[in-house]
Amino acid sequence: MTGVSPTRSAVSRIPLVGSLETLRRVRRDDEIVITTMGSAREWMTLGERHALDFILVPSAMGHGTSIGLGLALAQPNKRVIVCSGDGSLLMNLGSLASIVAANVPNLAVIVFDNGVYEVTGQQPTAGAAASRVDGRGADFCGIARACGFDSVYAFSDAPGWTNGARRALDANGPTFISLDVEPVAGGTAPHSPGPTSARAQQLMAALRR
């Protein structure tokens, strides 16, 4: 378990695409991966989609963690990995308490913390150091621990995430992982990769197999 620094280092942050490439490399074949906003946009560029990918586009604001909780409850034998932004998580912080209350060992929440609402033009979130007089950003790992997560990990550089990703994902969940990532310049909102109804049916069919 690693503590999170209250201030971010501009030089060591993880490129978003690289962080997702690592996740794609260590992801097991029976794991469900939910991506939202910036993570969804970049995930779709990384290659062929897996049957258990769920590109949550369009989404309700900040609810990737809630969809993940539902999937984890319905599919207790599959690990569910939720990729959330920090802005999204701030919109639904209560979901961390709900996740712990629901006792889902098969759920991992990854927050890609870039400190901004990237797709709307990189405005600082209320939790970002840039929004605070004292320059201290919100401590997402501290929030997760306070909500009752026992498995909490923070990664602030690419080698650490590359080497530690699988170990963190294999922890007894629910698991919370914070990645200190670099905002993507000009990053826009993701496009829907196809009709929602069909994609929902595809995921449901894949889960029945």
Added chain:
Amino acid sequence: MFSGEAIASLLAEVGVTHVITVPDSTIGRWESAMDRAGRPRLVRVCREGEAWQVAAGLYLGGATPLVMIQCTGLFESGDALRNALHDWKLPIFSIIGYRSYLDQAKLPGDTCLVFTEPILDAWKIDYRLITSPSELHVIRDHFIGCRDAGKAGAALIAE
């Protein structure tokens, strides 16, 4: 209006697997009986928008969820239900407490009476208003009708 035992029994009978809820003073009284029954499983969330999206995940995962909230929570949860019911077209059923419908002395002029039904109409949720303990069967019939039609629906419970 109804006992927790009656609601738990009804929901188990129609195949509901999970009830995702934020309580109010009426539907909250059903919780202990539902907990004792153990089926459907209660999932407690912090705010009503979460309830729709947890239900969405459950439905995608093959379960049969039901959202149980008060109308005030319905007002709060518009974006979440819009996404689950209309973007993703998931036929999630809900039980919604209708504050001040029967008792208007506690909160005179309660605007829940003004907005609840128009908002359900605006969100295109087919609902039945339940005003009497003799109407338990209406919830069952409407749930089954919505399930068979593959559409979302709601039972609006007068409080």
